[in-house]
Amino acid sequence: MLEQILTVSFMTAFLAAAVRLAVPLMYGGIGEIIAEKSGILNIGMEGVMLSGAFFSFAGAWFSKSLMVGLLCGILGGLAVSLLHGLLSITLIQNQSVSGLAINMLMLGVTSFLYKLMSNGQSYQQLETFQSIALPGLSSIPLIGPAFFNCDILTYILYIFLILTWLFYKKTNLGLSFAAVGEHPRAAESAGIHVNQYRWIVMIFNGVLGGIGGAYLVLVQLGVFTENMISGRGYIALATVILGRYTPFGMFGAALLFGAANALQIRLQTIGVSISPFLLAILPYALTLIAMLGAIGKSSEPEALSQPYVKGSR
């Protein structure tokens, strides 16, 4: 069994599959990091991604243009995040409740709209975004084909990861955004408009989550199916914790989830009989262990999921 696995061709295909499966999680994860850094927990990421997936499909189908589809997906995700913003920022409601309600709502809305749109007919697969091999980089053995022979959305994600890292590590504005999540009252007294900042992060949350959902349709599958996010939004929340709220940590965590997923598929194709279900448990168990490992040096923003009321104590 090991001889079969430890070949270059197996590892290359495995790694490439891992990256492809991880990209939607990474989009959701980076959107969630940005929101949580400023104190908003969006459990509704599942709903955001589902909305992104449906509207990107509808947009691309009616306009026959992938770009229009992507834009619709972004707007679809954004609308859901803004609803969460309205409930949790303006109306200072419990963020977990709001998120769960949004997930249920969007599951209903997307299934309903899809049934209306399809009216029983089945759709052909859309044409998807093509892979673009980066010259030079893509010929690096093993990691080249996996990381540098991807579609445009994956490259945009890389840029986003780097920018987010730079933003929080190197800029004053990044520090302000993090302060809003750590100690909103102190931030307010330093002249930061807490709730305004929180609205801004919800925009990023929706746009990025929307792209994450759209990725499934416009790159991976070319079709929409009911409940197609099937828990990826929740996994994205886990990657944020496992990655300790840093973009590259989250990148690694999402890759781990993607790898566990890809390994199941790959092992099945070469006929190795480890239960894919046992394998699927692995990343969840690892997340729990990682949470235990982080005791005492918590990286969680202090004011995460606490509503901010100006002037209250």
Added chain:
Amino acid sequence: MQNEKNRTRAVTDVIIILVLTILTGTILIIACGANPADAYALFFRGIFGTKAGFTEIFVKACPLILTGLGCAVVYRTGFFNIGAEGQFYVGAMITTIIALNLTAVPGILRLILALAAGFVAGGLWALIAAVFKAKFNISEIIVTIMLNYIAINFLGYAVRSFLMDPAGNVPQSAKIDEAAQLKVLIPATRFHAGILIAVACVFVVWFFLDKTTMGYELRAVGLNKRGSACNGISVMKNIVLSAFLSGGLSAVAGGIEVLATQKKLLEGISANCGYTAVLIALVAFNHPIGVLIVAVLYSAMQVGASSMQRQMGVPSSIVNILIGVVVVLILARELFHKIKIRNNKEKGGRA
């Protein structure tokens, strides 16, 4: 004076939410190109038209009542358990194992043992998250979500290996023998004895929460952790206790689904009721009797909507949309009073 004001406000809230929800439903039906009057007629005929249809409401409500009850108990202490889904599966699995293997034990006793073992197992499963929270202050939300996926995937493994029906090659367990099944009480329907267990649990939990010292302590912890601790109420003990109860109740829901409705263990047996239960508990404001009422209403909506779907092609996902709308409206109810809040502010009150 203040009290009376709050009461009228609550009543107007309920009315506004009801009207907006019915309005949404009507718009959705029109969007499908159906006639709302006909659709509503079908909806009510689906519910009240036949004995089988009407009793089906309670068959559907049974797991929701128990999981919803589990959520309500634990939310009273401020512990946001969204692990009902996983606890349901753990209960279903353990119940199946006992019911299939302890064949030496006579039927009714085996049935009780199976449900009790399920209760304990589900309670222990929820306890993991409670310990993470009480001991290490790790957010229960993510932990319970992770535990859900672990339980769901383990069930996928179980029904393909040690629990798989040896006589077939479908991923499901062998059939529970008749002796250990929960009996159907009304012939020609699916109305089973498990429903009575669920309703009994509602009243037991209600009595426990509202009439006993332990229940009082649970609620006190939810209302004010520091205050409770200062008055000698152990926060940790109460979180752990409520989580155990909560997990147990959700697990019994799983056990009953195996012993009464499906008569075997299979994947997807929860039909997502663990997540629906969270919203049901919230709509019921975590009151046990409220959970009973909301779960039955929700199931009635489902039964009515599936009759609309069968005969008019109106998608039954309308029900998901409507419960989502109800919760969002409950959260957003402040908006109905926006103007009043502004007035209060001007008078120097706090919004």
